[in-house]
Amino acid sequence: MSAIKRNALLLLMLLPLAAYFIVNDFKIDEAVRQFQAVQSGEAASKASIFIDDELVISKRFAASEIFDAKSQRQVVMLAVTAKQFEKLSINKNRVSVRVAENSTSVQVLSGGKLLVAELPVVRLFIVRDGDKGTLAGFYWQQQKSKKNIVECVGDKLCNAIRISSRDWTNVEGPYLDTDLNVNKSGLPRGRWVFGPKTVIKIEALRAAKVAVLVTMLGAVADQTISFSGAVTGVRTSVKNTAAVELGDKRFYPKKNIVELQLQRGVNELVIEYSTWRKSTGNEATGLAAFITAVKIKEI
Amino acid sequence: MTSIPNWIVFILVNGLALYSSSCLAGYLLRRNTQASLALVASGIIYFVHLTLVVLVLGVIVSKLNVVTVSGLNVLVSLTLINYFRRYCQSFWRPIKSFFCSLIAQRDIFTLLVIFLFIVQALILLLKVVWLPPHVWDVFNYHLSPAVEWYQLEKIPAVIDSPVGRINGATLGITVLSYWFFIFFRDDFLVELPSLLWALMLVPVSYALLRQSSVSQSWSMKFAIVIFFLPIVLMQAVTVKDHLGLNVSFVAGLLFLVAYLMRKDRCFLFVAAMALGLSLGYKIAAPIHVLVAALMFVILLYMQDKQQFLDKLQRIALVKNILIAFVVSFSIGGYWYVKNLIVYGRLHGAYGLKEVSATAAPLQENSQAVGAFEAVVSKASDVDFFVANIKNFLPRVFDYQGYYGTDLVHISGFGPQFSAFGLAAILMVFAALFNKRLRTQPIFLLGATGVILFTVYMVLNFNVNSYRILSFMPMIMIVYAGVMLHQGGLLKEKISGITINVMLLVSIVWCLIQIMPPQYTNLQRLKEFVSMDSAYRTSATFTKWFSVHRPTFYQLLHAFPAQEPIAYISKRGKNFPREVMEDTWSYPYYDRNWRRKLTYVRQPDYLDCNKQHVCTVKPELKKLLSEKRVALLSSCKVNRCLKILDSEFFEMAPGFYYFRAANK
Numbered sequence: 001m002s003a004i005k006r007n008a009l010l011l012l013m014l015l016p017l018a019a020y021f022i023v024n025d026f027k028i029d030e031a032v033r034q035f036q037a038v039q040s041g042e043a044a045s046k047a048s049i050f051i052d053d054e055l056v057i058s059k060r061f062a063a064s065e066i067f068d069a070k071s072q073r074q075v076v077m078l079a080v081t082a083k084q085f086e087k088l089s090i091n092k093n094r095v096s097v098r099v100a101e102n103s104t105s106v107q108v109l110s111g112g113k114l115l116v117a118e119l120p121v122v123r124l125f126i127v128r129d130g131d132k133g134t135l136a137g138f139y140w141q142q143q144k145s146k147k148n149i150v151e152c153v154g155d156k157l158c159n160a161i162r163i164s165s166r167d168w169t170n171v172e173g174p175y176l177d178t179d180l181n182v183n184k185s186g187l188p189r190g191r192w193v194f195g196p197k198t199v200i201k202i203e204a205l206r207a208a209k210v211a212v213l214v215t216m217l218g219a220v221a222d223q224t225i226s227f228s229g230a231v232t233g234v235r236t237s238v239k240n241t242a243a244v245e246l247g248d249k250r251f252y253p254k255k256n257i258v259e260l261q262l263q264r265g266v267n268e269l270v271i272e273y274s275t276w277r278k279s280t281g282n283e284a285t286g287l288a289a290f291i292t293a294v295k296i297k298e299i
Numbered sequence: 300m301t302s303i304p305n306w307i308v309f310i311l312v313n314g315l316a317l318y319s320s321s322c323l324a325g326y327l328l329r330r331n332t333q334a335s336l337a338l339v340a341s342g343i344i345y346f347v348h349l350t351l352v353v354l355v356l357g358v359i360v361s362k363l364n365v366v367t368v369s370g371l372n373v374l375v376s377l378t379l380i381n382y383f384r385r386y387c388q389s390f391w392r393p394i395k396s397f398f399c400s401l402i403a404q405r406d407i408f409t410l411l412v413i414f415l416f417i418v419q420a421l422i423l424l425l426k427v428v429w430l431p432p433h434v435w436d437v438f439n440y441h442l443s444p445a446v447e448w449y450q451l452e453k454i455p456a457v458i459d460s461p462v463g464r465i466n467g468a469t470l471g472i473t474v475l476s477y478w479f480f481i482f483f484r485d486d487f488l489v490e491l492p493s494l495l496w497a498l499m500l501v502p503v504s505y506a507l508l509r510q511s512s513v514s515q516s517w518s519m520k521f522a523i524v525i526f527f528l529p530i531v532l533m534q535a536v537t538v539k540d541h542l543g544l545n546v547s548f549v550a551g552l553l554f555l556v557a558y559l560m561r562k563d564r565c566f567l568f569v570a571a572m573a574l575g576l577s578l579g580y581k582i583a584a585p586i587h588v589l590v591a592a593l594m595f596v597i598l599l600y601m602q603d604k605q606q607f608l609d610k611l612q613r614i615a616l617v618k619n620i621l622i623a624f625v626v627s628f629s630i631g632g633y634w635y636v637k638n639l640i641v642y643g644r645l646h647g648a649y650g651l652k653e654v655s656a657t658a659a660p661l662q663e664n665s666q667a668v669g670a671f672e673a674v675v676s677k678a679s680d681v682d683f684f685v686a687n688i689k690n691f692l693p694r695v696f697d698y699q700g701y702y703g704t705d706l707v708h709i710s711g712f713g714p715q716f717s718a719f720g721l722a723a724i725l726m727v728f729a730a731l732f733n734k735r736l737r738t739q740p741i742f743l744l745g746a747t748g749v750i751l752f753t754v755y756m757v758l759n760f761n762v763n764s765y766r767i768l769s770f771m772p773m774i775m776i777v778y779a780g781v782m783l784h785q786g787g788l789l790k791e792k793i794s795g796i797t798i799n800v801m802l803l804v805s806i807v808w809c810l811i812q813i814m815p816p817q818y819t820n821l822q823r824l825k826e827f828v829s830m831d832s833a834y835r836t837s838a839t840f841t842k843w844f845s846v847h848r849p850t851f852y853q854l855l856h857a858f859p860a861q862e863p864i865a866y867i868s869k870r871g872k873n874f875p876r877e878v879m880e881d882t883w884s885y886p887y888y889d890r891n892w893r894r895k896l897t898y899v900r901q902p903d904y905l906d907c908n909k910q911h912v913c914t915v916k917p918e919l920k921k922l923l924s925e926k927r928v929a930l931l932s933s934c935k936v937n938r939c940l941k942i943l944d945s946e947f948f949e950m951a952p953g954f955y956y957f958r959a960a961n962k
Binding site for chain 1: 702798950958
């Protein structure tokens with residue numbers, strides 16, 4: 001092959017190779033992001049179960065996406081052999097559980113079928129391997145007793161009202177900081193609401209004057225909210241308190257106490273937002289805030 | 300499960316299989332002196348050996364377990380060793396002399412490339428051992444049959460599953476996954492077959508290049524750059540079948556090329572074994588084999604018309620080809636025969652509306668079209684061809700998406716194909732106008748690659764369609780290497796250095812880009828790899844469904860592995876954007892495959908309204924009580940049905956406890 005042909009062939013190979021790297025340069029950022037993500041992770045937590053000073057069981061477990069009824073602690077279930085469970089049960093007063101630097105004793109639940117250790121981040125349940133009935137009952141109870149964000153104080157009032165809205169999403173969360181969905185990671189339990197407004201309906205069987213505490217995480221900076229409907233006054237309005245980082249998103253906590261004069265029938269509490277998130281990527285359109293609590297009390 | 304006795308049995312049984320395979324390979328290639336060919340032949344025979352042992356025990360004897368598998372394997376191995384021991388050859392000596400010559404020549408570049416290859420191979424091995432099986436279709440039809448075979452101790456003709464593909468697919472790779480599970484009863488090695496096929500690619504490509512007298516060091520560098528193809532590295536850590544299909548196919552081509560060069564019929568039989576393996580790996584494999592056979596006969600004719608004209612020579616040739624066909628079909632034909640017997644068509648239950656455990660009602664559904672008719676009816680699809688041509692460059696340049704084993708909108712052919720493969724396609728077309736080039740045995744490679752690729756351009760177009768096309772970069776880069784050698788570019792200093800740099804840059808790019816594991820939450824990777832092994836399952840690893848991920852995957856490991864689960868499934872959609880046919884069964888299993896699944900056909904057992912709230916028919920309670928199944932999942936893939944019944948307790952959305960099951 002002549003030198004010209006050789007050089008032409010080389011060029012024919014070099015140009016597409018260069019083109020490949022040019023059109024794929026965005027993959028370099030992605031690779032860096034992936035390596036950083038791996039680096040930012042932490043090793044699995046280790047649960048060590050002792051009877052006095054004797055190490056009986058040691059397990060490395062994953063962070064749990066299931067939270068307790070108060071949505072405060074992760075629920076971790078450790079199945080141990082029947083022999084181990086019996087040993088722990090017999091010596092329950094001498095058992096201690098250590099996760100990271102925290103150590104605690106165990107309590108007995110479900111007539112001795114569950115041992116529970118309350119630690120700052122996790123509630124660790126120890127169950128006999130194969131005891132599916134106890135497990136099923138436990139998970140069913142967890143599912144049933146999941147906290148709603150709407151809370152009513154006082155039986156007299158609570159029996160007379162019903163709160164609903166078509167403008168908020170289903171209750172969701174809490175989510176781990178490492179949740180894959182960047183729109184949800186780190187969020188507590190709550191409901192998303194969208195701009196420009198949220199109408200909360202309060203059906204009342206009788207007239208009453210109530211105070212409603214609305215706690216939310218504003219989704220955008222410099223957002224102001226206003227209340228209307230059956231409102232007689234806003235007693236406290238905390239606008240744009242210090243921002244908090246949840247997952248990799250910034251939120252702006254707000255707490256407002258709103259006084260309402262409820263009439264018999266349907267009453268409305270309207271929350272209007274000055275601004276909200278614009279739709280980006282696959283994120284739901286117009287997220288304005290994440291409501292974490294609506295507490296109502298007669299005054 | 301991964302105890303020392305298990306390791307001893309595993310090493311002993313596989314060592315014997317490998318040794319006996321190399322003896323048989325030595326016998327078949329006794330008139331050949333090239334070590335790389337013998338190495339490839341040994342690998343091919345080893346895979347044939349494992350495949351046939353499992354199939355014979357699972358299908359014919361119906362006694363498939365670690366004892367029978369080990370016993371039969373030892374028996375076959377010892378028999379082969381007894382007959383062919385004197386033909387065994389050592390691979391250590393040629394490898395040692397190859398490295399000695401590299402060191403003597405101070406060929407730093409080749410040594411560096413080999414070092415990167417070893418690093419990459421170790422990374423892949425770590426991924427195989429430490430990370431559980433994943434990827435979408437692995438969860439619904441690649442691996443689930445192996446679990447059923449293990450639990451049933453046989454390979455039934457039909458598996459009771461609503462996934463049609465399970466009962467239509469050729470499951471040769473699943474057979475190998477079973478093999479690498481059974482010695483430990485743990486799924487940590489089930490992806491090893493794909494890695495072994497990826498590693499086989501190196502001697503296969505090397506041998507192909509050496510056939511055309513490319514120097515040892517250049518052959519090694521090109522072979523390693525082919526190993527580094529993103530599509531190869533990604534598929535090497537899965538239990539998908541594409542890699543096995545295409546590497547065995549290219550190995551078949553290697554021995555066809557060897558036959559064209561030396562006319563030794565033993566090469567034909569080894570080629571038949573390799574192509575037989577490929578037949579067993581994918582329902583589309585007959586297309587590969589047909590194209591290769593056609594091109595082989597054409598090239599044979601172009602080389603020597605006389606043997607077609609002379610009656611005696613013609614009879615000998617036809618006889619050899621017929622024997623080769625019988626060898627191929629004996630290795631990979633079981634799945635097609637089974638499909639024909641049970642379903643009356645080659646592609647089995649693919650595309651059927653409902654699949655049942657018994658064959659009788661199925662035949663009512665089956666249409667009278669076979670795979671061949673389906674291919675012919677598709678062959679007129681000009682739209683596919685036009686769409687594929689328009690999409691060719693965007694796909695091969697990989698810029699329409701990130702690297703991922705599902706190859707969504709990309710080819711995974713990597714920078715090396717852009718550099719060498721595209722040029723090689725032009726070289727194939729140029730060779731058509733040059734008699735010397737088009738009658739070279741190696742032209743079989745280029746021509747088969749281009750024609751098979753074109754056939755797929757007509758037959759198939761979807762976002763994932765390049766998954767099956769990995770033969771193209773493998774073949775084309777080899778062809779480019781041979782042509783560059785023949786053009787003198789590898790000997791000339793400047794062009795040699797330039798090509799070396801191109802190879803190295805491509806290798807480093809692929810090494811870095813494909814290193815992070817896929818389909819998982821990388822923020823939790825450290826946590827995952829440091830957890831107790833019992834928790835390291837597909838269910839806890841996978842990151843699919845960041846939006847609608849059922850919580851119950853977190854609960855599975857808390858329940859005993861022996862506790863069966865009933866799994867509601869159907870072939871239609873319950874929710875928008877839900878996949879039609881597929882279901883996700885593998886994540887339900889523990890890593891030791893102890894858990895049993897009962898497939899519950901949704902229409903027969905549930906009445907559901909448009910809000911996806913369902914009431915239970917009495918038949919479901921009866922079924923669960925009879926089978927003593929207390930756990931029920933209503934999540935076909937990732938979206939779950941709501942069940943309203945006082946006897947079913949919801950533990951997590953879509954995950955229920957049926958208390959009456961154990962009464």
